[in-house]
Amino acid sequence: MATSSIIDIHSLKRSCADCSLHELCLPRGLDRQALEQLEKVVKRSYSLHKGEYLFRTGDEFKYIYALRSGSMKLHLMDVQGNNQVLGFYFPGEILGLDAIDKKKHLCSAEALETGSYCAFPFSSLSEVCLTVPDLQRQMFRLMSRELTYENELLLTIGKKGAEERLATFLITLSSRFQQLGYSAVEIKLSMARQEIASYLGLTIETVSRLFGRFQRAGLITVKRKHVHIKDMEALKNISSGCVGAHKQAKYSQ
């Protein structure tokens, strides 16, 4: 479990209502009264540095976490050391929902850069859900959304070729950054090539080559962890397989 930092400017912000992530995060759609209920259980603003874990496989499940700043990766490892990155998380997003069933975390959440988060004790949170219908609804929605994300990732990994996968990854990242108020074309990757590769079910070399190929084709410019999208349309076309012939089996009826 991460230790709280000595000085954390975020801790000055006292309420979810004041939080800039208000409309993205757990409190989304809650009225003032409901927010007050939520305030009672939230533990606010712990900080986290690159490489630190929010939780690890096997940890007891106690909290749902909301990321306030920074970014994280969720990853799963099996007995032989196969390591699959399941997703990347950005401010306003919720981590830990998959641990509810087994009451243990089955995957690990690791910080990709320095950031901060809020923690909601799950037992208290679910009690509040009983008295605040909007909060219950929001919890259901968040879990449902998580399922949808994973469904799309499954489609990407299971049915798309390497170019489509990376293009899909970039497009998705772009739109998520835009929602957060950042540029849709200037992307700062907080994850390593290795992590992108794992997420997409590819190797690091393939990802590297694809970045090069996209750059040579004039779709993007890449410099280390900085990506500039020059031709969003073309990238979207690749992402949905409208160009370069070779795909995996389609099985269309």
Place this chain on the structure above:
Amino acid sequence: MATSSIIDIHSLKRSCADCSLHELCLPRGLDRQALEQLEKVVKRSYSLHKGEYLFRTGDEFKYIYALRSGSMKLHLMDVQGNNQVLGFYFPGEILGLDAIDKKKHLCSAEALETGSYCAFPFSSLSEVCLTVPDLQRQMFRLMSRELTYENELLLTIGKKGAEERLATFLITLSSRFQQLGYSAVEIKLSMARQEIASYLGLTIETVSRLFGRFQRAGLITVKRKHVHIKDMEALKNISSGCVGAHKQAKYSQ
């Protein structure tokens, strides 16, 4: 939406308490009083025939479904006709949870054989959740479990070779059947090769060849849709990559 059959023996069973799937399904862990609340909203026992849909992509989300008998596949199709099977569902399992967020079904649920199901209007169900803590908890758990399943599928598709994937599939099927009270070694596949292939991110030819290879190796006997597991241990070893050398990149730290 499926039509209810003219005669359905299951409709004679009036309560979840009497249902043989009681301990697997939504009512799991509920006391008598809680069950009564649940009874008020459930719509029981519609029947469904092979090829019929419980819901399709784009359908308005109104119900959560519990499968009573038979089996279903959940699948997702993108714009170009890439069709990914996301999962197979058996009696006691819940379908439709991923539609809560968007209030629309983003994937389709199709019957693999004749069966029956119960429907829970989601708006009523979530109201009941507010007064029955155990039911709310169960909903959270079910959604969480679904996330866990998908995580494991992602690991399988993203990091494992073809043999490992099929072995994992068979092992998983075996243990689910066992939980349902069926044999763990005599497996009747209700899905076609094509559907297995799509689920595992492979082609139908590869799946067919793997079945042949497993049979020649004495691990199983396959005859059409009937599989007999002869060497569970060996299958588990393959499933976790303990044998046949070649795997995908492991990325172990």
Place this chain on the structure above:
DNA sequence: CGCGTCGTTGAAGCCGCTCAATAGATGTGG
């Protein structure tokens, strides 16, 4: 500056896909 980590690039090989033909199963109608 030297070292370690991360990323890029090249060459070669293999796994699983594609294409194609056959066999088996299922259903239909005469």
Place this chain on the structure above:
DNA sequence: CCACATCTATTGAGCGGCTTCAACGACGCG
């Protein structure tokens, strides 16, 4: 009941995309 059509599954041959193996380059940090 068999002939025919259709769909599903099996099997083979060849190829190609991605991985593997290997070496080099680029950064960042002590």
